[in-house]
Amino acid sequence: MKIETNAALRLFVTGMMTGTALCAVPALAQDAATAAEGTGGDIVVTASKRTSSTVQDTPIAVQALGGDALKDKGAVDFADFYHAIPALSVQDEGPGDKRYVIRGVNSAGASTVGMYLDETVITGENAQDGGGQAPDIKLFDIDRVEVLKGPQGTTFGASSMAGTIRYITKKADPDGGVNGYVQSALRATKGASLGMQTDGAVNLPVIPGVLAVRASGFYADLPGWIDNRFQKGANAEKSKAGRLTARLQATPDLTVDLTAMYQDVHQDAKNFYNKLDYDGNVLPSNYQADEVRAPYSDKSEIYNATVNYKQPFGTFTGTVSRFVRDTSFVRDASLAAQAFLGLPHDTTGRSALKQDKHRRVDSGELRFASDFDGPFQILVGGFFQNENRFFNSSWPKADVNGNLPADADMLLDRTVDTRIKERALFGELSYEILPDLTFTAGGRLFDFKLEQQSVANVAFGGGTGAGAGPKLHTKDNGLIGRFNLAYKLSDQVNTYVQVAQGYRSGGTNDQTAAAIANVVIPDGYGSDSLWSYEWGVKTTLLDRKLFLNGAVYYIDWSDIQVSQQATDGTVSFGYTGNGGKAEVKGIEMTLDARPIPGLQINLSGNYNTAKLAQDNPVAGTGNKGDRIPYVPEFTGAGSVNYTTFVDALGVDASFGADVSYQGSMATKFNPAIDNYQPLDSYWLVGMHAGISKGPWQVNLNVTNLFNDQTTINYNEIVPGVYPLGYYMNRPRTVSLSGMVKF
Numbered sequence: 001m002k003i004e005t006n007a008a009l010r011l012f013v014t015g016m017m018t019g020t021a022l023c024a025v026p027a028l029a030q031d032a033a034t035a036a037e038g039t040g041g042d043i044v045v046t047a048s049k050r051t052s053s054t055v056q057d058t059p060i061a062v063q064a065l066g067g068d069a070l071k072d073k074g075a076v077d078f079a080d081f082y083h084a085i086p087a088l089s090v091q092d093e094g095p096g097d098k099r100y101v102i103r104g105v106n107s108a109g110a111s112t113v114g115m116y117l118d119e120t121v122i123t124g125e126n127a128q129d130g131g132g133q134a135p136d137i138k139l140f141d142i143d144r145v146e147v148l149k150g151p152q153g154t155t156f157g158a159s160s161m162a163g164t165i166r167y168i169t170k171k172a173d174p175d176g177g178v179n180g181y182v183q184s185a186l187r188a189t190k191g192a193s194l195g196m197q198t199d200g201a202v203n204l205p206v207i208p209g210v211l212a213v214r215a216s217g218f219y220a221d222l223p224g225w226i227d228n229r230f231q232k233g234a235n236a237e238k239s240k241a242g243r244l245t246a247r248l249q250a251t252p253d254l255t256v257d258l259t260a261m262y263q264d265v266h267q268d269a270k271n272f273y274n275k276l277d278y279d280g281n282v283l284p285s286n287y288q289a290d291e292v293r294a295p296y297s298d299k300s301e302i303y304n305a306t307v308n309y310k311q312p313f314g315t316f317t318g319t320v321s322r323f324v325r326d327t328s329f330v331r332d333a334s335l336a337a338q339a340f341l342g343l344p345h346d347t348t349g350r351s352a353l354k355q356d357k358h359r360r361v362d363s364g365e366l367r368f369a370s371d372f373d374g375p376f377q378i379l380v381g382g383f384f385q386n387e388n389r390f391f392n393s394s395w396p397k398a399d400v401n402g403n404l405p406a407d408a409d410m411l412l413d414r415t416v417d418t419r420i421k422e423r424a425l426f427g428e429l430s431y432e433i434l435p436d437l438t439f440t441a442g443g444r445l446f447d448f449k450l451e452q453q454s455v456a457n458v459a460f461g462g463g464t465g466a467g468a469g470p471k472l473h474t475k476d477n478g479l480i481g482r483f484n485l486a487y488k489l490s491d492q493v494n495t496y497v498q499v500a501q502g503y504r505s506g507g508t509n510d511q512t513a514a515a516i517a518n519v520v521i522p523d524g525y526g527s528d529s530l531w532s533y534e535w536g537v538k539t540t541l542l543d544r545k546l547f548l549n550g551a552v553y554y555i556d557w558s559d560i561q562v563s564q565q566a567t568d569g570t571v572s573f574g575y576t577g578n579g580g581k582a583e584v585k586g587i588e589m590t591l592d593a594r595p596i597p598g599l600q601i602n603l604s605g606n607y608n609t610a611k612l613a614q615d616n617p618v619a620g621t622g623n624k625g626d627r628i629p630y631v632p633e634f635t636g637a638g639s640v641n642y643t644t645f646v647d648a649l650g651v652d653a654s655f656g657a658d659v660s661y662q663g664s665m666a667t668k669f670n671p672a673i674d675n676y677q678p679l680d681s682y683w684l685v686g687m688h689a690g691i692s693k694g695p696w697q698v699n700l701n702v703t704n705l706f707n708d709q710t711t712i713n714y715n716e717i718v719p720g721v722y723p724l725g726y727y728m729n730r731p732r733t734v735s736l737s738g739m740v741k742f
Helices: 003-018 067-072 334-341
Strands: 061-066 088-092 098-102 113-117 142-149 163-169 179-189 194-207 211-222 237-251 254-267 273-276 282-287 296-311 314-332 352-370 376-396 410-434 437-458 464-468 472-488 493-504 528-541 546-558 561-567 572-578 581-593 599-612 634-646 651-662 682-693 696-703 711-714 725-728 733-741
Touching: 061 067, 067 142, 088 711, 098 113, 376 437
Parallel strands: 113 163
Antiparallel strands: 061 142, 088 098, 142 163, 179 194, 179 733, 194 211, 211 237, 237 254, 254 296, 273 282, 273 725, 296 314, 314 352, 352 376, 376 410, 410 437, 437 464, 437 472, 472 493, 493 528, 528 546, 546 581, 561 572, 581 599, 599 634, 634 651, 651 682, 682 696, 696 733, 711 725
16 A cells, blocks of 8 residues: 555544544623623623623723624624634634634644633533534624633633633523514525524513513524535525523522523535545536535533622622533545545445534532722632533445435444543632732632543444443643733723733543554643733723723743654554644734714734744654644734714614734644645625614625635545545625514
């Protein structure tokens, strides 16, 4: 067998075995924080877990987007708003398959960005069993989205080493009376059929002033623009979600919030297209080469109970959550069967890689946030998280119609069971040294344990597998810290200096893939950590007509988790290991101007140099000076919106435009690495207009106005096994929506 074929076999089997190589690679103070409109410094956030404050008064790098403003612009999920946040980028392979990047901190292993829905942890898991991606929360009945930049490990835990994204939902309101909204929209995407979306919510006081429930729902049929041999618009997305919340105001000081949410996202095919079919022939534009149906489904359940008990000296908060996620991913493997097993791709080799995963995360936290008289304030709490995952990776044969029968012959099949336990104690002490000068010191003491076992049910090519492999273990414990000095120079200027540490736990490497070729790889890898040094300034000028904020930061990242290679001289296998150091140097700014009544102008930008500070231990997997993958050097965004009253029509009218820029980046450290692909820079332009009168509102939105089709990601290519797949932003989409509030 040729070396190139062996390399392809290595990539393919590793994908089967690890599920990664082929997958593309508090309710604080009773939620007193209700988001203001827009994206400005007036929005109230609960980023500190200690008290609610406006963006301008919070001495860390945080941005917030109001839920109503997102709705007015037709935002459905993460892809519709992240360009507006400087230093936020993404490794994007479609709905439910994104890996978030903040301030250039991105590598193999678990997610580097923490994700929360209110108090519930929904962070993406370790990637060694085919994951790492968090769910795409649909933006219905959302109060605000908070993006906290820089390490948040002391308060939000392990995978918040780069930052944290929090979706804050609207809560039931016993004092709010019966109220709600209904919105529906038609969506037309270039090269696709007509789609639609609808969502709504209702608040019902059961016992006014004491008990209320809020029910909300979402449904979308977003048209697809990629065809394959089975259907036109195969990548259409159908999503549905529902959320039920209840609030019991048991006493003026005691509040109980309950939340239950369900979300279901389905695509008949992913968002990539191919230029060549399996025989090397040129395909029509926006067409997939797949010979097997390859659907994707993503179902999530979220349950939470939060209790807040407020006293004159502080607030006690207790919260428990359960997050359940089931995903199913299929990728055509017909050409692999031909390359490795001699089975023709269009007949007996017609088959697919199928990966099903069940994940359950139970978490809870008990904390106290003080409100003492005097210069001292404290935040102290305890946290637990228990996680169970079951992952099944199989290679079934397909029938002549491209379906995977329940009793299909298997060319490979394995399962992976993972158990994780994490415990932590955290706290912060703040002291007002002088009026308007406050020093905060915080820490988190953590203990992490992981156990994993694989079972080979069917061997490569068919036949009985080797059975259960050894139980793999990894554990980690330690203490991380945060130090913040905040100084309010005047009513117009706040500044802060922060030194913060972030960490990410290690994991295990399944060795069964390499064992096929008698190649030895390590059974695990250690944690990595970083120190972030940041100076920020927040200014409120011209009688609150101008908010101008900026920050400079330096990140020193040690023992970075990276993809490495082991070889016997002929065949090599990938695994996750620890490299050396990486450094990130950056500067970011945001401007929110309101020069005249009704006019709002937003500008933002980020520049950073995220690079390896030394060669990776395994030659050729990354060298000093290589940029971190999927990190653009520059990102920027701008928007303008004008609202006015039209006397002749008796309506409020608004119109505006937005533009964003993402700089070039690459999928690997350097061009010498297999599957390195450059990603070009691109601009996106949007426009919107709307009218409203009383409870009625109509909005017209256009996204990707100039129909930019720059490639934003690639499928992992295996020569002779998979043709190169291209991902791009959604083509120009026009939506017309109508909403009524009551």
